Amino acid sequence: MTYARIIGTGSYLPEKILTNQDLEQIVETSDQWIQERTGIRQRHVAAEGQSCSDLATIAAQRALDAAGVTAADIDLIVLGTCTPDRVFPSTACLVQHRLGVPGGSPAFDVSAACSGFVYALDVARRYLETGGGKRALVIGAETITRLLDWSDRSTCVLFGDGAGAVVLESGEQPGILSTHLHADGQYEDLLGVPWGISQGFEELNERAGTIEMRGNEVFKVAVRTLGRIVDETLDANGLKKSDVNWLVPHQANVRIIAATAKKLDMPMERVVVTVGEHGNTSAASIPLALDAAVRDGRIQRGELLLLEAFGGGFTWGSALIRY
Ligand code: UT7
Numbered sequence: 001m002t003y004a005r006i007i008g009t010g011s012y013l014p015e016k017i018l019t020n021q022d023l024e025q026i027v028e029t030s031d032q033w034i035q036e037r038t039g040i041r042q043r044h045v046a047a048e049g050q051s052c053s054d055l056a057t058i059a060a061q062r063a064l065d066a067a068g069v070t071a072a073d074i075d076l077i078v079l080g081t082c083t084p085d086r087v088f089p090s091t092a093c094l095v096q097h098r099l100g101v102p103g104g105s106p107a108f109d110v111s112a113a114c115s116g117f118v119y120a121l122d123v124a125r126r127y128l129e130t131g132g133g134k135r136a137l138v139i140g141a142e143t144i145t146r147l148l149d150w151s152d153r154s155t156c157v158l159f160g161d162g163a164g165a166v167v168l169e170s171g172e173q174p175g176i177l178s179t180h181l182h183a184d185g186q187y188e189d190l191l192g193v194p195w196g197i198s199q200g201f202e203e204l205n206e207r208a209g210t211i212e213m214r215g216n217e218v219f220k221v222a223v224r225t226l227g228r229i230v231d232e233t234l235d236a237n238g239l240k241k242s243d244v245n246w247l248v249p250h251q252a253n254v255r256i257i258a259a260t261a262k263k264l265d266m267p268m269e270r271v272v273v274t275v276g277e278h279g280n281t282s283a284a285s286i287p288l289a290l291d292a293a294v295r296d297g298r299i300q301r302g303e304l305l306l307l308e309a310f311g312g313g314f315t316w317g318s319a320l321i322r323y
Helices: 020-024 031-038 052-067 091-099 113-129 215-237 254-263 282-295
Strands: 003-012 016-019 042-045 076-080 107-110 135-142 162-171 176-183 246-249 304-311 315-322
Touching (some): 052 282, 076 113, 091 135, 113 162, 135 282, 215 254, 215 304, 246 254
Parallel strands (some): 076 107
Antiparallel strands (some): 304 315
């Protein structure tokens, strides 16, 4: 049996921090409301001119360093984002060149909003398991604050920028045990950016290029759906809730995270929570959280990790990983 195993993690957060107090100066909101409803205290914001590939390249280099490999060892790059540098080339191609990964190996983006990293992980692990290379870089990177309407308090307080990455290597040692992906396009109006290139630039007004979300409805579907995927993931592996050492969830809202932890009968000490410091960084949130807990020594080799995500589409997914 061939597995894809995580051999290194890395992440990057832009320098600029926007606190809840800063937001109180921009829209009618309060630190208390934001913390109570979401758990967010601050978020990072990409500097002017800093692109998604800039963030991704730093995170990816840190993952390569942690893995003890070089760019020349990488056979595949899969990058999850909904805020790419350009329409094309893909952000993965830009990162490939900037890192110095030899040209010729495949590099592409996947678009699954906040589930982008789990989707990318699924694709990359299947490549490695079926002989499509020895090592892959899997990246989640977003400059999602570029998509915010800074006069809409219901969305602008929620999001932040960042990037996270893992290096996967194929081998016989267990690593990613299973991945589970889902999508349901009927919810297109609950969460999204209502404009895209094919609508033409005449349709692009100030509002059309920004995130719109019916938060409360999204919240309810997210809690219900993530509860289901926990069961699906454990059942597929014949494992019990108590076998899981760490929950590494998508960081949208601490109340959603707590509901999933409850479903797992898991105390919050075993849940990696970064939403307070990062806000919702969309596809970057899981690899950012994973890297934080690996670097501070919480997550140890051999432990069982459950990753789960939910986002626009709707898309959702999970990964069960022997780290
Ligand atoms: O990552 C992809 C998936 N995204 C998610 O999973 C996000 C899911 N949704 C959520 O996290 C929550 O629904 C929110 C944090 C977005 C909102 O929390 P909520 O408890 O669902 O609040 P709500 O939308 O029901 O709004 C409650 C009130 C409203 O006022 P009224 O109508 O009750 O008078 C809003 O106008 O809070 C008001 N409000 C605010 N007040 C202060 C909305 N945004 C703000 C704000 N500051 N920033």
